[in-house]
Amino acid sequence: MTIKVPATSANLGPGFDTLGLALSLKNRSIIKPSRITSIQVRGEGSKNPKLCVDNIFVKIFYEHFYRLTNSKEQFRFQFENEIPISRGLGSSSAVIVGAIGSAYMIAKQPFTHSEILALALKYEPHPDNITPACVGGFTTALTQKDKVRFLxxxxxxxxxAVVVVPDHAISTAYSRLSLPKKYTQKEVIFNLSRSSMLTAAFFSHRWEALREASKDKLHQNIRMRGFPILFDVQQTAFKEGALMSTLSGSGSSFFNMCYKDDVKRLSKKLSSKFPHFKIFELSFDDRGLEKITD
Structure with a gap:
């Protein structure tokens, strides 16, 4: 069986831990019966030997496969990864969602997206990345009694999307430690208004609202100060016609949205100005977790 899960960009400025969308970068996992467990990694992470020994996907997969089947069957895992690791593009969420979903598929057990997301919360307590990884598209999500509610x-x-990926990892856990423990009422209202407007803009296709609606006062600038060249990335993107330009998750990647006709110009300018960074021209993924059929 082969399954694929898309990369995601979360927060999108003001939607801290709630908003996200799915991108056309994919991780593919090929799983076949085997006498012993074996793991092969291609693409992102292939130079990290730990992933062939202590692989989180494999651990989560077996946990749920054994729970569903009461079987001790072994498998061979081949991972073909396009999603950069620890760059704010949802690589961990793709692993979690992919492992749980594939366990259900190989066990031939029915499931819903809501069931997969509820199980994924055990490993990732915030729904902003796991939700678009599972269902695709743009999502707004919340947690309620160990379940994820989403639209x-x-x-x-x-x-x-034009995504800028620096050669500089940022730990989400470490990044959170830099954030304030308290915010002013004015800051909270600012983010509530922008997050609400951003969500409305995506659902109503009012793209002209995105530039103002994607502003944030809770986390983005604080995180970017640790890697200040990102301010220049954002300024350049807006100058070249980006509809919105936001830190992707906790970074270090930067997400830029534009019209299809503007993508080449924006990509070329960012590549020229930031030659040491990877630049991805991407479409959006509306399918999420998916089994690939031959």
């Missing part, structure tokens, strides 16, 4: 809308083909 989703597809993203039209007239839009594209």
């Amino acid at each position: 989703k809308t597809n993203i039209p083909d007239s839009l594209r």
Whole structure:
């Protein structure tokens, strides 16, 4: 069986731990019966030998496969990874969602997206990345009594993402430690208004609202100060026609959305100005977790 899970960009400025969307970068996992467990990694992470010994996907997969089947069957895992690791593009969420989903598929057990997301919360307590990884599109999500409640809308083909990926990892856990423990009422209201407007803009296709609606006062600038060249990335993106430009998750990647007609110009300018960073021209993924059929 082969399954794929998309990369995600979360927070999107003001939607801290609640908003996210799915991108066309994918991790593919090929799983076959075997006498012993074996692991092969291609693409992102292939140079990290630990992933072939202490692999989180494999651990989560077996946990749920054994729970569902009461079987001790072994498998061979081949991972073909496109999602950069520890760059704020949802690599961990892709692993979690992919492992749980594939366990259900190989066990031939029915499941719903809501069931997968509820189980994923055990490993990732925030729904902003796991939700679009599971269902695709743009999502707004919350947790309620160990469940994820979400709304989703597809993203039209007239839009594209240009994602800037620095060669500089940022730990989400470490990044959170730099954030304030308290915020002013004015800051909270600022983010509530922008997050609400951003969500409305995606659902109503009012793209002209995104630039103002994607502003944030809770986390983004604080995180970017640890890697200040990201301010220049954002300024350049807006100058070249980006509809919105936000830190992707906790970083270090930067997510930029633009119209399809502007993607080449924006990508070329960012590549020229930041030659040491990877630049991805991406469409959006509206399917999420998916089994690939031959």
